[in-house]
Amino acid sequence: MKEQNATRRRAVWLARAAGVAVILFAATSQASAQAVKSCEALGGKPPPHKPNACYLNPGPAPFDVSFTGRFGKTDAFPGLGAVFKITSRFDRPVKFLRVQGYAYDKDGKQVDFTFLSQKKKFTGHEGLTLKFEIAPGETKEFVLNVNRESIDPGMDTMEIEILWWSTLDGTTEFARWSDQVSTRPRGGMKRGS
CATH class of the missing domain: 1.20.5 (Single alpha-helices involved in coiled-coils or other helix-helix interfaces)
Structure with missing residues (x-):
């Protein structure tokens, strides 16, 4: 009992x-x-031709990013890539679709990358090889597909600009565009630039 x-x-x-x-x-x-905020509440607007997209005004991305100063391995790139620490302040889990990297000297002047003997102002990483997902409040390391030998010897630091991302299921895309994607001031895009 x-x-x-x-x-x-x-x-x-x-x-x-x-x-x-x-x-x-x-x-x-x-x-x-x-x-989860609407596109308009995020400061953007859906384009008429793509209602499930959100074009955000140029300005700081909802991600905190810092260069670790290290170069590490990545599955998507044969060699060592620049390692960044990223914390998401976005309101939902996302995957990155386009990231651009920039390098600066000690005075904050943008320096060049050299790929196949051609000088470029930035390096990009996009598409299926990106494979980077992050949740709100999460901090992760991201490796940009650029090796140290491709960067100007005067490089003091690197920064990245996250220009395009989507929800994990791909139903909503978010983009931040600027007329100046090749040249970028140290510290990134500001509101209205």
Whole structure:
């Protein structure tokens, strides 16, 4: 009899705990869903030809990015790439579709990359080889596909500009465009530039 009562009490306790867990999960899911902003609330607008896209005004991206000063391995690039630390301030999990890298000397002047004997102001990484996903509040390392030998010897630091990303399922895309994508001031795009 005592064992049956103990078993019954455990079953009631487990049922209550499961009910609380379901309620907490539902509340968390609902809060997360409410935290997702519309394109307009993000300062952008959907283009007429692509209603599930959001073209954001030029300005700082919703990601905090810093160059670690290291060059590390990546599966998408034969060699060592520039390693960055990225923290997402965006309101939903996303995958990156286009990232551009820039290099600067000690005075903050943009320096060149050299690829196949041609000088370029930036290096890009886009498409299927990018394979970088990040959730809100998450911090991860990102490796840009550029080796140290391609960068001007006067390089002091590097920065990246995240120009295009989408939801994980690809249903909504976000883009930040500027007329000046090849030249970029140290510190990045500012509002209205």
